[in-house]
Amino acid sequence: MAQPSATVSEPGRSDAAPVLEARDLVKRFGDRVALRNVSISARPGELVAVIGPNGAGKTTLLSILAGIQRPDGGEVGHVPARIGWVPQQPSFYSKLTVAENLRLFARLEGCADVAGALDRMLEQTGLHDRADSLASTLSGGNRQRLNIAIGLLAEPPVLLLDEPSAALDPRQRERLWDFIFGLSAGGTAVVYSTHNVQEADRYGHNVIVLADGERLFAGSPRELERAVGEAGARDFEAAFVEFLRQRGH
Amino acid sequence: MRWLLLKDLRILSRSPLLVAMLVIYPIVIAALVGFAVTSGPDKPRVAVLNEVPASATQISLGGESVNVSKEAKPLFDAIHPVYVHSRQEAIDKVKSGDVLGALILPPDLTRRLEAATAGGGQPPSVEVLFNAEDPAKLRFVENTIKARVQDANSALAKKFTQVAASYIHLLATGGRFSFFGQTFDVLGLQRAEQILHGLGGKVPKGSAASMQLAQVTQFAHLARQNLGLANSVLDAVIAATVTLMFVTVLLAAGALALEREQNAFLRVVRGLVSRTGLLAEKVALAALCSLVVGLLLLAGLSVFVTLPWSRFALWVAALGLGALGFGALGVAMGALAREVRAASLMAFMASLPIAVLGLVPSGAVSSWLYDVVRGVSAAFPFKPTLEALKSALSHSGGVAGPLLHMAILTAVFTLLARLALRRFAVD
Structure with a gap:
């Protein structure tokens, strides 16, 4: 059995036990193998970026970790009782207000203090002044904040974000990452998938590279750059592309 | 599930066009059927x-x-x-x-x-x-x-019917009958039933004679009930069943498909609500709304047609179980179609032939074709709802059979929907 991706973690947290750990995950859709023996782990406060070309298996990996799909092989261990999951598309009801959406999902998540969770998330996401606005009237950035807020209602120790910054403009993206950094600083482990490899470099403590359902790399962004040598010296994106090329992708 | 139901009702209340349709539809149908029943064409x-x-x-x-x-x-x-x-x-x-x-x-x-x-x-x-x-x-x-x-x-036939009906009434209730100057005393089923009841107390309980007597008493009771049929409320029954079907199937199919369209489905079933629970909630939502619409429709029709309010509990049972059957059919369609527009179109296109087949009377087509029509109709809740409502609104036949039929169809369609949910969230 392969070892979990004991990635280089944030200094000062590397000795902490993983809050999320999955080993040798396999997922098939008919004849197509979406994941082949993929392992991943995350420690408290760690930011783990999952990157790879289209169809690499990023969303499949996150949905298995979230409990949406069952793996055909491998095991998901060290799973906390609650994992926050934020799908790529805003997943809430456009005909309900921000507060009504948060209240509903807090109840569905089984939050003991629904009013408290609502206030906390409105405060944390800065959506207090839009609490009574219909979700359909929110901007793209605010919709994504509401989307993430729903995932955080149960105060999960692990948050899974599927391409959280897709469809956001640079300013909204910056605010989103400030928010996610705040969560990480508070001890929440964040695993996110992204197409934007610069986001993996800038915000990820560790990076997992997937291609055709296979984990090609697990380590820090600097380790990835070193792995390709001089060919990838220009920047992280160049190193990533070169890394895939060297591995035949 | 309660919170999901409240959420759906809130979303419904914020769709004024849909609410208006739910309110106006039964009123319009009731008025149209009422006028059709009570008024005729212009006189030439x-x-x-x-x-x-x-x-x-x-x-x-x-x-x-x-x-x-x-x-x-x-x-x-x-x-x-x-x-x-x-x-x-x-x-x-x-x-x-x-x-x-x-x-x-x-x-x-x-x-x-x-x-x-x-x-x-x-x-x-x-x-x-x-x-x-x-x-x-x-x-x-x-x-x-x-x-x-x-x-x-028909005027001539009506006269024949009146003559025959007076004889049937005599058979049912008993009385005196004159023929060619001679007068006869007819016992009648009602009096026969009373006499049989009286005799029942004198025969030892559990004996063969007691059981035979009970059968005869039951026969007299049923025969009297069936001979006593007078009101034709078929128009009201058809109007209520068609309305119930359209409202429930469209609402259930649309509400389930909306969960996917809003990308909320996976998030909801990750929490405290199971997939089966979500289906049950959608069926309950659609059934609740259509039950109210169906009752409003019948209340409106009662202005034009004499309906037995004393059997109100049976109306509710027939409409309620019918609504559950249609709701289950609706969620099955919603789960298969997956998108609101496709689900609505499927619900509409499937409902029309189901209703038409359910209304084909025996003798209108060849016997083998009628058997096919009957078989197809039995696979959908329209016909049993029609039968149950007919029994509830007139005293014809039993209600239990159609209600059981609808309960089975509810379970079958819910199971079908549950299977279809396996690929519901797959793009």
């Missing part, structure tokens, strides 16, 4: 030349003396008669366009009618004159004549 002007002598208006029918003029009154109520005194006057009025046509009743009409109903002689005939220059008018006149001839036939 028809010249009438009656050559039947006043002394020949009485005929003998089934041993009873019948006044033909009196029985023909409904026929003349259906037209605006313009009485004329000669054949030429009738022709002139038709030519001038003053009347749509002319009806000439020959002097031997009643004599021939009497002979024909007794099983002999030539059938009576009437002469109809109309202007055939205008093809559209010709078609209208021909249709009108056919309809009026049917009216005349």
Whole structure:
């Protein structure tokens, strides 16, 4: 059995036990193998970026970790009782207000203090002044904040974000990452998938590279750059592309 | 599940067009059916030349003396008669366009009618004159004549029915009956049932005689009930069932598909609500709304049609279980179609033929085709709902069978929907 991706973690947290750990995950859709023996782990406060070309298996990996799909092989261990999951598309009801959406999902998540969770998330996401606005009237950035807020209602120790910054403009993206950094600083482990490899470099403590359902790399962004040598010296994106090329992708 | 139900009701309340349709639809249907039931077409002007002598208006029918003029009154109520005194006057009025046509009743009409109903002689005939220059008018006149001839036939048949009904009433309740000057005392099923009940106490319980007596008592009770049928509420039953089907199927299919369209489905079923729980919630939502709409519709129809309010609990049971059956059918469609528009279209397109098949009467098609139609109808909740509602609104047949049928269909369609949910969230 392969070892979990004991990635280089944030200094000062590397000795902490993983809050999320999955080993040798396999997922098939008919004849197509979406994941082949993929392992991943995350420690408290760690930011783990999952990157790879289209169809690499990023969303499949996150949905298995979230409990949406069952793996055909491998095991998901060290799973906390609650994992926050934020799908790529805003997943809430456009005909309900921000507060009504948060209240509903807090109840569905089984939050003991629904009013408290609502206030906390409105405060944390800065959506207090839009609490009574219909979700359909929110901007793209605010919709994504509401989307993430729903995932955080149960105060999960692990948050899974599927391409959280897709469809956001640079300013909204910056605010989103400030928010996610705040969560990480508070001890929440964040695993996110992204197409934007610069986001993996800038915000990820560790990076997992997937291609055709296979984990090609697990380590820090600097380790990835070193792995390709001089060919990838220009920047992280160049190193990533070169890394895939060297591995035949 | 309670929170999801409240959420859906809140979303519904924020869709004014949908709410308006849910409120207006039953009112419009009730009004249309009500007017259709209670009002007839405009009366055409028809010249009438009656050559039947006043002394020949009485005929003998089934041993009873019948006044033909009196029985023909409904026929003349259906037209605006313009009485004329000669054949030429009738022709002139038709030519001038003053009347749509002319009806000439020959002097031997009643004599021939009497002979024909007794099983002999030539059938009576009437002469109809109309202007055939205008093809559209010709078609209208021909249709009108056919309809009026049917009216005349049904008027005659109605008289036969009345005579037969009086005998059936006598059989059901008992009483005195006179025939050729002699009077008989008829026991009747009602009195027979009372006597049998009285005897039941005197026969040892559990004995063979007691069981046989119970069967006879039950037969007398059922026979009396069925012979007592009088009200035809089929129009109300059909209107309520069709409304129930459309509202429930569309709402359930749309509400489930909306969960996917809003990307909320996976998030919801990750939490405290299971996939089966979500289906149950959608079925309950659609059934609740359509039950209210169905009851409103029946209440509206009761203005036009006499409905038995004393059997209200049975109305609710029939409508409620029917709504659950349609709700389950709706979620199955929603789970298969996955998108709101596709689900709505599927619900609409499937509902129409299901309703049409459910309304095909026996004898209207060949027997093998009717068996096929009956088999297909049995696979959907329309027919059993129709049967249950018919039983609830008139006293015909039992309600338990159709209710059980609907319960089974609810379970089957919910299971189908649950299977379809496996690929519901897959892109």
